[in-house]
Amino acid sequence: MSPEPTRMVAAGTPLIDSHCHLDARAWEDDAGVDAVVARAHALGVTHMVAIGSGYGFESANRACSVAGRHAAVVASVGLHPHDAAEFTDERLADMLALRGGIANVVALGEMGLDFHYDYSPREVQRAAFRAQLAAAKELNLPVIIHDRDSSGETLTILDEERAFDTGVLFHCYTGDVAYMQAITDRGGFISIPGIVTFKTGETMREVAARTPMERLMIETDSPFLTPVPFRGRKNEPAFVGYVAAKVAEVRGVTAEAIATTAAENTRRFFRF
Numbered sequence: 102m103s104p105e106p107t108r109m110v111a112a113g114t115p116l117i118d119s120h121c122h123l124d125a126r127a128w129e130d131d132a133g134v135d136a137v138v139a140r141a142h143a144l145g146v147t148h149m150v151a152i153g154s155g156y157g158f159e160s161a162n163r164a165c166s167v168a169g170r171h172a173a174v175v176a177s178v179g180l181h182p183h184d185a186a187e188f189t190d191e192r193l194a195d196m197l198a199l200r201g202g203i204a205n206v207v208a209l210g211e212m213g214l215d216f217h218y219d220y221s222p223r224e225v226q227r228a229a230f231r232a233q234l235a236a237a238k239e240l241n242l243p244v245i246i247h248d249r250d251s252s253g254e255t256l257t258i259l260d261e262e263r264a265f266d267t268g269v270l271f272h273c274y275t276g277d278v279a280y281m282q283a284i285t286d287r288g289g290f291i292s293i294p295g296i297v298t299f300k301t302g303e304t305m306r307e308v309a310a311r312t313p314m315e316r317l318m319i320e321t322d323s324p325f326l327t328p329v330p331f332r333g334r335k336n337e338p339a340f341v342g343y344v345a346a347k348v349a350e351v352r353g354v355t356a357e358a359i360a361t362t363a364a365e366n367t368r369r370f371f372r373f
């Protein structure tokens with residue numbers, strides 16, 4: 102049995118989960134989502150970015166709904182590469198129209214390329230990705246990137262679409278140090294997930310140690326990638342302090358220092 106989670110940073114420290122799926126499909130219903138938010142608050146999580154992507158087109162709606170219910174939650178809207186086969190210009194327009202309903206839609210995404218699972222054909226993934234980047238440019242919004250085994254093509258497309266002008270965050274970054282440097286040299290941000298606590302997370306710890314402090318964020322990617330010592334449980338934003346603590350350990354600083362800087366970076370990037 103895993104221990105009861107505790108608060109990993111001192112009271113008064115800002116602590117932000119830069120990427121979580123507070124989707125009712127992951128948490129049974131709205132009440133389930135609200136309980137997850139309450140547990141995060143109880144462990145010192147000050148803000149959460151609810152990702153409106155990854156559970157089909159309707160996830161944008163649901164992320165906006167949870168952000169509308171909680172002042173501490175901001176939302177993104179987007180289409181995950183897994184769902185790219187569902188993409189049409191009309192659906193993109195509908196999704197972007199959600200922004201009119203609430204004030205706290207702060208980004209587009211997650212979007213990008215996933216050539217590991219290839220759930221949608223690659224040509225379709227590329228087209229959906231480029232269309233969303235164009236929209237972000239037009240709306241002057243930053244983008245949240247999902248990149249899995251694209252062999253650098255994600256970065257090439259970001260360059261071609263001049264996405265770094267309006268802000269790029271690689272969430273759940275799983276590349277190596279050299280790719281991280283290519284991203285941060287362009288002004289991009291890197292978000293470190295709970296993999297940093299895994300026995301197999303050696304590369305992730307190296308990246309966490311070497312990412313420039315002013316380019317670093319932390320996340321849970323809940324309900325996935327639960328950090329140690331809660332493996333086997335569903336991941337939730339309440340555990341983001343454990344990511345902060347591990348990043349702090351590999352950098353030889355305090356968890357408070359990591360949480361504070363990551364929170365500042367997150368607010369600066371998403372402008373909330």
Ligand SMILES: [Zn+2]
Pocket residue numbers: 120122152155211272322
């Ligand atoms: Zn995600």
